[in-house]
Amino acid sequence: MNEIVPEAPLALRGVSRRYASGDGTLDVLRGADLVLAPGEIVALVAPSGTGKSTLLHLAGLLEKPQEGAVLLAGRDAGRLSDAERTAIRRDSIGFVYQFHHLLAEFTARENVVLPQMIAGRSRREAGRRAEELLSAFGLSHRMAHLPGKLSGGEQQRVAIARALANRPRVLLADEPTGNLDVATADVVFDELLRVVRGEGLAALIATHNGELAARMDRIVTLRDGLIVPLH
Numbered sequence: 391m392n393e394i395v396p397e398a399p400l401a402l403r404g405v406s407r408r409y410a411s412g413d414g415t416l417d418v419l420r421g422a423d424l425v426l427a428p429g430e431i432v433a434l435v436a437p438s439g440t441g442k443s444t445l446l447h448l449a450g451l452l453e454k455p456q457e458g459a460v461l462l463a464g465r466d467a468g469r470l471s472d473a474e475r476t477a478i479r480r481d482s483i484g485f486v487y488q489f490h491h492l493l494a495e496f497t498a499r500e501n502v503v504l505p506q507m508i509a510g511r512s513r514r515e516a517g518r519r520a521e522e523l524l525s526a527f528g529l530s531h532r533m534a535h536l537p538g539k540l541s542g543g544e545q546q547r548v549a550i551a552r553a554l555a556n557r558p559r560v561l562l563a564d565e566p567t568g569n570l571d572v573a574t575a576d577v578v579f580d581e582l583l584r585v586v587r588g589e590g591l592a593a594l595i596a597t598h599n600g601e602l603a604a605r606m607d608r609i610v611t612l613r614d615g616l617i618v619p620l621h
C-alpha cells in the first residue's frame with residue numbers, strides 16, 4: 391500500500407535571489423532548498439545580511455525568486471495569478487514582524503477581527519475567533535484596549551493573534567520578539583510556540599536568539615546563499 395505523504399505546507403526548491411549592487415550583483419540566495427513538514431517549527435538563525443528577510447519575503451510571496459520555486463501546500467506560487475497570490479497571502483500565510491504594525495485606532499479585538507472580515511468571514515465568527523486567540527495569549531481583559539494602551543509584550547501578542555486569525559497553513563516570523571526585553575521575549579515566545587503547536591501550524595521563525603531557537607524542532611542557517619542545518 392502506498393503511504394500517504396501529507397503535502398508540505400511550505401517548500402522552497404532551488405530558489406535564487408540577487409540584487410543589483412553598485413555596478414555588480416549581490417547573490418543573496420543561490421539555489422536554496424527548504425521543506426517544512428506539517429506542524430514543523432523551524433528556526434532560521436544566521437548573521438545579519440545573509441538573507442533571512444529575503445528568504446521570508448520569498449516564502450511569504452512578497453517577492454519572487456529569479457530561479458526556483460516556492461510551493462505552498464504543493465501549489466507553485468510562480469504559476470499563480472496576482473489575484474491568487476494575494477488570496478494565498480491573506481488566507482494561508484500568517485506574518486509576524488519585529489514591530490507589531492497594529493492599527494492604532496482599532497482595539498486589540500478589532501485588529502484580530504479585521505483581517506478575517508477582509509477574508510470574508512462573518513463579524514460574529516471573526517469575533518469568536520479573535521476572542522479565542524486573545525484568550526490563548528492571556529489577553530481576555532485587554533480586548534477593548536487600543537494598542538497604545540498595551541505594553542510591548544501585549545502588543546506583540548495581539549500581532550501574533552492577528553497573524554493566526556485566518557487559520558493560515560504557515561506562520562512566517564522575522565524576529566517576532568526582537569523588540570521586547572529578554573524576560574518578556576521569553577514568555578511571549580513560549581506562548582507563540584504553544585499556540586502554534588496547538589493549531590498544528592508549520593512555522594519558519596528568524597531569530598538571533600540561540601536559546602529561543604533551541605526550543606524549535608529544527609535549526610537552519612544560511613551559508614553562501616544556501617540553507618543548511620546549524621550545528
Ligand SMILES: Nc1ncnc2c1ncn2[C@@H]1O[C@H](COP(=O)(O)OP(=O)(O)OP(=O)(O)O)[C@@H](O)[C@H]1O
Binds near residue numbers: 410418442444
Ligand atoms: N531590495 C534590495 N535591493 C538591494 N539589496 C538588497 C535588497 N534587499 C536586501 N538586499 C541586500 O541583500 C542582503 C541580504 O538582506 P536581508 O535583509 O535578507 O538580510 P538579513 O539576513 O535579513 O539581515 P538582518 O538580520 O540584518 O535583518 C543584504 O546585503 C541587503 O543589503
